[in-house]
Amino acid sequence: MRRPVLAALRADLAAKRPVVLVTHLGTGEARPVHPFDGDGEGVAPAVLEAARLAAQEDQSRAFESPEGRVFLRVYNPPVQVIIVGAVHVAQALAPMVQLVGYDVLVVDPRSAFATEARFPAVPLSTEWPDEALAGVGLGRRTAVVTMTHDPKIDDPALEAALRSESFYIGALGSKKTQAARRERLAGRGFDEAALARIHGPVGLSVGAVSTAEIAVAILAQVVACLRRGPAAR
Amino acid sequence: MLAAGAGGPVSAEDLYHEALVRLAQEAVGAGALPAPVSGAAPALQGSATVDNPLCGDRVTMEVRVEGGGIAALAHRVRGCVLCRASASLLGRAATGLGTAQVEAARGALSALLREGTPPPPGPLAGLDVFAPARASPSRHSCVLLPFDALQAALRDALARAFPQRDTR
Numbered sequence: 001m002r003r004p005v006l007a008a009l010r011a012d013l014a015a016k017r018p019v020v021l022v023t024h025l026g027t028g029e030a031r032p033v034h035p036f037d038g039d040g041e042g043v044a045p046a047v048l049e050a051a052r053l054a055a056q057e058d059q060s061r062a063f064e065s066p067e068g069r070v071f072l073r074v075y076n077p078p079v080q081v082i083i084v085g086a087v088h089v090a091q092a093l094a095p096m097v098q099l100v101g102y103d104v105l106v107v108d109p110r111s112a113f114a115t116e117a118r119f120p121a122v123p124l125s126t127e128w129p130d131e132a133l134a135g136v137g138l139g140r141r142t143a144v145v146t147m148t149h150d151p152k153i154d155d156p157a158l159e160a161a162l163r164s165e166s167f168y169i170g171a172l173g174s175k176k177t178q179a180a181r182r183e184r185l186a187g188r189g190f191d192e193a194a195l196a197r198i199h200g201p202v203g204l205s206v207g208a209v210s211t212a213e214i215a216v217a218i219l220a221q222v223v224a225c226l227r228r229g230p231a232a233r
Numbered sequence: 234m235l236a237a238g239a240g241g242p243v244s245a246e247d248l249y250h251e252a253l254v255r256l257a258q259e260a261v262g263a264g265a266l267p268a269p270v271s272g273a274a275p276a277l278q279g280s281a282t283v284d285n286p287l288c289g290d291r292v293t294m295e296v297r298v299e300g301g302g303i304a305a306l307a308h309r310v311r312g313c314v315l316c317r318a319s320a321s322l323l324g325r326a327a328t329g330l331g332t333a334q335v336e337a338a339r340g341a342l343s344a345l346l347r348e349g350t351p352p353p354p355g356p357l358a359g360l361d362v363f364a365p366a367r368a369s370p371s372r373h374s375c376v377l378l379p380f381d382a383l384q385a386a387l388r389d390a391l392a393r394a395f396p397q398r399d400t401r
Contacts, residue, residue: 109289109311128291128311152313153289 001030008032009075016077016139020051025062025069036140047072056229077141078103081222084129084157085147086113089172093145093215094122100219107132109153129157138164143222145170145202149177155184162194168225170202170218199225247365248372249314256362257317262324266295266307279390283382285374290316294323294382298390302329306383313375315366320379326356332387339380346373 001009005021009032012019022043023030033041035052043051047070050063054072062071079102083090086108097104104122108114111126125132129146138144144161145168146154154171161169162185171181178200185195203217204224269278277298284291290312297305306327308320327335338357344350345360346367352360363376 109284109291110287111284112286128289150289152311 005030005032013075013077016137016141018055018074018076018140020055021073021075022047022051023071023073024067025071027068057227077139079141079143079226080105080136081143081145081219082107082133082136082138082157083145083147084108084154085149085172086110086115086118086124087147088211089214089218090147091118092212093218094119096215096219097222098122100223105132105136107157108148110148129153130160133157133160138166140165140167141226142166143168143170143225145172145218145222147172149173151181151184155181155188158185158198159188159190162190162197168222169198170221171198171200172202173200175201248369250365253318253362253365254314256321256325257314259321260310260317260324261321262306262308263310263320264307265309266297266305269297277390277394279386279388279393281382281385281389283378283385285312285378288313288375290375290378292316292320292379292382294320294379294386296383296386296390298387302331303327303335303387306386308379308382310379312378313372315363315372315375316378318362319376320382322359322362323379323383326359327383330356332384332391335380335383335387339377339384342377342380343373346376 009019009021012032017034018036019032020035021030022033031041033043033048033051035048035055040048044066047063047065051072054061054074055076058074058076060072060074062069081097081102081104083093083104083106086106090106094104094106105125106114106119106122107125107127107129109126109128114124114126116124138161142164144157144166146157148154149172158169158171171178173181182195199221203214204220206217206220208214208217266278278296280293280295282291282293292312293309295307296303306324308324310317310320330338341352341357342360342363345352345364349367352358366372366376
């Protein structure tokens with residue numbers, strides 16, 4: 001790999017921006033393509049579309065393009081699930097996220113809850129969510145789930161998530177809680193389309209009863225949105 | 234003043250009454266102190282951040298002391314309306330107070346919250362805006378947190394001014 005290409009890939013990964021290296025197998029010419037936020041960067045529309053699909057599915061592969069056979073090498077930043085609220089469901093969800101192979105971060109400024117004893121081997125932050133999220137950086141591979149039931153903690157996290165490209169935003173709480181939350185966020189200037197990005201009540205409908213089952217329902221929804229795109233509800 | 238019965242539940246309307254919400258919104262003293270001017274006589278300046286581990290409220294208080302009293306203070310609050318109103322009240326009333334007076338103010342506030350004791354007249358009379366919180370013991374720490382931060386910031390200022398020297 002040529003040094004400028006390597007540098008470009010590294011910069012993209014540091015910025016948590018998915019990138020696909022398109023290598024023409026006839027000529028050996030390689031160029032990084034941003035499948036979601038580029039202008040195509042000079043590749044044929046069919047190649048861009050194939051790169052998008054490959055990135056979505058996390059699958060590097062060869063592709064027969066109109067200009068010859070190319071290899072699509074996917075460089076995706078790691079998926080990270082940020083859980084706001086070091087609550088019971090979070091205690092079940094965090095290790096499940098790690099089992100699936102995603103990064104996890106539990107954020108809760110209430111330091112009595114965000115303790116290593118309650119979350120062994122789980123990265124924790126006791127900063128306020130907007131500060132913690134700004135430090136982490138949110139991108140297309142980030143999921144944010146709020147769980148504290150306390151607007152002063154949940155809302156700043158949701159606002160940060162809504163201003164980002166996070167592929168998943170979920171908020172624990174009843175339908176009544178969700179309605180009040182929508183009203184507050186609308187008052188902060190978020191329109192209907194933005195609010196529709198929030199999954200709430202959170203999780204796929206699997207009839208979850210226990211805290212661990214609720215965690216399964218949430219993680220299943222995260223996976224669905226990651227793999228099927230925003231259409232998965 | 235609003236009646237604050239101890240023991241009985243307090244409604245959100247009573248707890249977050251108009252004067253309290255207005256005080257929180259005014260956020261008197263919110264911000265940061267300018268850095269001490271170099272070359273000028275070294276001022277007594279200190280800061281402290283305290284938080285409530287159970288609700289996440291967090292207060293950073295900066296204070297400058299001159300002539301034994303608070304010359305200026307600034308605070309940054311992440312917290313509920315009660316906590317922000319309390320910091321705002323300090324921004325309005327704490328200038329000129331000495332360490333002992335701040336301690337007395339915290340004592341008066343604690344007595345108000347726990348026993349309903351009316352605050353003494355003077356700069357502390359405004360404390361009674363927190364009287365309705367008496368009925369919500371779990372919220373007392375929200376009101377007291379900015380006072381704790383101010384006391385810690387004053388201790389920090391003193392510690393900076395008089396660092397321990399080895400005695401010969």
